[in-house]
Amino acid sequence: MTKLPYECYPLGDSAIVIRLGEDISAANLHKVRQVVNYLENNWKDGFIELVAAFTTITIYYDAFRIYNYSSGAVLKSGQMLGHADRLPYDYVLIYIEQLLDAYVVDDSEELTGKLGAIIEIPVCYEEGFGPDLAEVADYHRVSSDEIVSWHTARVYPVYMIGFAPGFPYLGGMDERLATPRKSVPRTQIPAGSVGIGGAQTGIYPFETPGGWQLIGRTPLRLFRPDIVPPSLLQVGDQVRFVTITSEQFHALEEGNASHEL
Template sequence: MSHSFTEIDIKPLGDSALIVQLGEGITPSIHQKVRALSTILEAQPFKGFIESVPAFHNITVYYDPVAVQQNQSKYGERTDRLLTSFEAVCQEINKLLEQVDERKEAEARLIEIPVLYGGEYGPDLEAVAAFHHVSAEEVIQIHTQNECLVYMIGFAPGFPFMGGMDERIATPRRENPRLAIAPGSVGIAGKQTGVYPLETPGGWQIIGRTPLELFRPDSFPPTLLQAGDRVRFVSMSSEEYKAYKERKR
């Protein structure tokens, strides 16, 4: 069973969650709606709401079905039967969706991420350059040219999935993923770019590394980047990289 609000679909995910589909594709306009609904849910939580998890073009909403049923009288008009928890939460979501288009987008943060490109820290830089028949220097120039939008945090704590990278350097993932990629590694996968916050396996094309820590468990929030942030990559020298690392010790 699915419910719609204009072009938006709401579908169940098990018995204690649902997915609000706000469109298709990876676009800033759809992402703005995702951010708006997520913010509204946090500010106006319904009875039984647990949390929401925003993604590229949808939001997963987790709820306590028992709490929702106990609050049944607050949902819609009285009928001969009680609404299911899913139906009741759908009504609440539909009410909140009416505010999405009216909500003004908050000014996005712009965060600069310094990157040491190539060499041992960017082992796939030359492969990316060869794939596009350009020089490694041109790949760096293109990668630092645009501001990228953080669409979501996922895969690993603090890992930002970013769109807006120039398609001239869009490159498929590696055929053979690496078993371990160092923290701070900057990669390309298709039209996206991202930064590995922790050492994990991965198949992205690694073109450089940043000395910044993206996952900071002792801080609040524990991640440097948040969905909605804009990122500008800045090329740094090996000397600057080493100096930054020395300062952090």
């Protein structure tokens, strides 16, 4: 058991960022997930949303509600001194610091086994589904089958959800697959496209511009606004890519469409 190292800073006028580390690692992912659970169990009136990233947690809050609630508590207790100079961020910072200073990191268990369930993502790597697969293979001077073999051999922890709703940033990719992003991004990428960007791999949840190298596509819907939670994957989950044929892809795609009707 150890004390939690952290730093806080504002993000605009209605959010606070808690930084828990510097590097992208399993240890920091574990720490972020622990603190997320802790904060969710100590949710404050006026908080709106909590967003976990590689090494940070951002809390968005309603500045007016925080200020009105906190100022009322201050006046009720008679602690009026300095109240006029305080911003909503100041009240949130005090609350967060009190929570985190009292928090003790559970580092007594192994990190393995602490991540979420393994979720299998079916991916078709055939021609037409992975338009950059051959280019990635040429870049590494191997066959396309070798790229697929490397990509499906790992289990990937979900480090962050962003830049679009439901987009998972996955860690743990084989270093041999690291490939630079495209020099000219595409203006439209099909939903479900599986890509490589630098040393990471991820999945585009819906049609969007992007510059990652596309090596396959899944028929699964990663972002479902009609379901709670809307993102199929959550920070701390694990992903395993499973190869499917184009026939299986279309069958699963049709199954998703009929299920939505």
